[in-house]
Amino acid sequence: MIVTLPSSCPDGRTLDAESRVWLTRLRAADRDRAVGELHGLLMGAARHEVNRRSRSLPPGSGVDLDDLARQSADDALLAILRKLDDFRGDSRFTTWAYKFALLEAGVKMRRRAWQDREVALDDDAWLRIADRVGTPDQDAETRELLRAIGVAIETSLTPHQRTVLVAITLDDVPIDVLAERMNTNRGAIYKALHDARRKLRAELAAGGHVR
Amino acid sequence: MTDDRVLIARLLGPSELELSCEACFEEIDRYVEAQLGGDDADLLVPGMAAHLEGCPACREDRDSLAGWLRVA
Numbered sequence: 001m002i003v004t005l006p007s008s009c010p011d012g013r014t015l016d017a018e019s020r021v022w023l024t025r026l027r028a029a030d031r032d033r034a035v036g037e038l039h040g041l042l043m044g045a046a047r048h049e050v051n052r053r054s055r056s057l058p059p060g061s062g063v064d065l066d067d068l069a070r071q072s073a074d075d076a077l078l079a080i081l082r083k084l085d086d087f088r089g090d091s092r093f094t095t096w097a098y099k100f101a102l103l104e105a106g107v108k109m110r111r112r113a114w115q116d117r118e119v120a121l122d123d124d125a126w127l128r129i130a131d132r133v134g135t136p137d138q139d140a141e142t143r144e145l146l147r148a149i150g151v152a153i154e155t156s157l158t159p160h161q162r163t164v165l166v167a168i169t170l171d172d173v174p175i176d177v178l179a180e181r182m183n184t185n186r187g188a189i190y191k192a193l194h195d196a197r198r199k200l201r202a203e204l205a206a207g208g209h210v211r
Numbered sequence: 212m213t214d215d216r217v218l219i220a221r222l223l224g225p226s227e228l229e230l231s232c233e234a235c236f237e238e239i240d241r242y243v244e245a246q247l248g249g250d251d252a253d254l255l256v257p258g259m260a261a262h263l264e265g266c267p268a269c270r271e272d273r274d275s276l277a278g279w280l281r282v283a
Contacts (some may be wrong), residue, residue, distance in 0.1 A: 045279050052278070076216050092241035095280060100274045112270075127224075132215060140213050149222055167222040168267070173269040187232040190266055197224035197265070210223070 019093035026084060041094060042101040046072035049105035053157050056113040063112050072108055076100035119173050119181050125166045126153045145209055152203035161196035163181040170192055229261035235269045243276045 014021070025034035046069040057063055079100050087096055129150045133143055153162060167173040168189075179189045204210040235249065238256045245252035253260045264269045 045283070048279055048282070049275055052275075090238075091244045094283075095240045095244055098279060098283070099236070099272070101275050102279060103236070103272055106268075106272060106275055129218075130217070135215075138215060142219070145219055146215060149219065165222065168279070169218070175266070186268055190232045190268075193264070194224065194229070197222070201223055201226065202225075 014088040016092060016144060019087075019089060022093040023084070025089065026081070035077070035081070038080070038097060038145065039073055042073035042076045042080075042097065043069060045098045045101040045197055046070075046076070046105040049102050050109055050208035053106070053109040053113075056109060056210065058113070061115075068108055068112070069105060075104045077103065079104075107176045110176050111180055114174065114177040119136065119167060119178065120171070121163050121167065121181065126162055128170060129153070145204070148204055148207055148209045152200045156199045156203050157196050161192055161199070164189055164192040165196045212228050224265040225261035225262040228258055229265060230256075230258040231262075232266060232269055235259065235266070236272075239269070240278060241272055243273060243280065247277060247280060 003194070022034070022038070025031060026038070030130070050065045050069045050072070053063060054063075076097070080097050089091060090096075101179075107152050127150075129146060132138075133146045133150070138146075153165070157165065164178065168175060175186050175189050179186050182189065201210060238259060240257045242252045242259050245255050263273055
């Protein structure tokens with residue numbers, strides 16, 4: 001079968017030779033072999049990632065790491081094939097593809113690590129910041145800043161913003177875990193965190209605590 | 212940095228303009244390749260450094276991709 005090698009992305013950017021071959025093979029009618037090879041690469045990345053993160057799992061969790069890597073590679077492959085036309089050639093094709101596998105593996109491992117852990121979605125938990133105000137080794141500036149942050153959290157943030165801020169910054173809940181528990185996604189959770197931080201900064205600036 | 216200063220930095224996040232998580236994912240492959248290639252990745256992708264400072268999940272993803280590309 002004769003195929004025409006695309007020399008550039010839709011926006012005219014030039015592709016490196018290896019990326020061009022990948023795109024051509026994956027767009028061909030008989031792409032099964034290329035898809036299989038790509039899945040193999042994704043499996044390698046996903047296996048590496050789940051093994052690297054395996055220490056985050058609780059002892060005796062019984063997680064089948066190879067199965068989790070396979071699920072990650074499968075999900076990544078579907079996303080890549082769906083978004084093939086979005087590849088702009090800003091990086092090598094394989095680098096672009098690996099990020100999907102590593103994301104899937106990372107999210108799955110974070111969620112497994114927290115599977116049996118309670119996430120306290122309590123917007124009053126920020127009151128713990130008050131407990132840190134006035135510890136013996138604290139300088140006056142830090143003490144005042146913490147006090148002002150506590151006030152700003154109480155007066156400026158919505159309950160949802162307080163919950164997200166506390167879970168991520170005080171309780172170290174991974175964003176992807178919090179997103180799952182709140183039935184939303186990473187981007188929405190980070191947007192809430194970003195908005196909360198922006199409000200805090202504005203309040204602190206108004207009070208002369210930060211520039 | 213003291214524990215209190217670390218906490219304050221986490222609570223307030225970066226002060227600079229930053230990318231969203233979605234934009235970060237779009238750009239992370241280009242950013243990491245530039246970093247590994249010794250190019251000025253922060254000049255290439257404005258707002259990425261601030262986002263990685265503020266978002267622990269995307270920061271981990273950056274580290275994962277960079278680490279994997281070093282051994283792959």
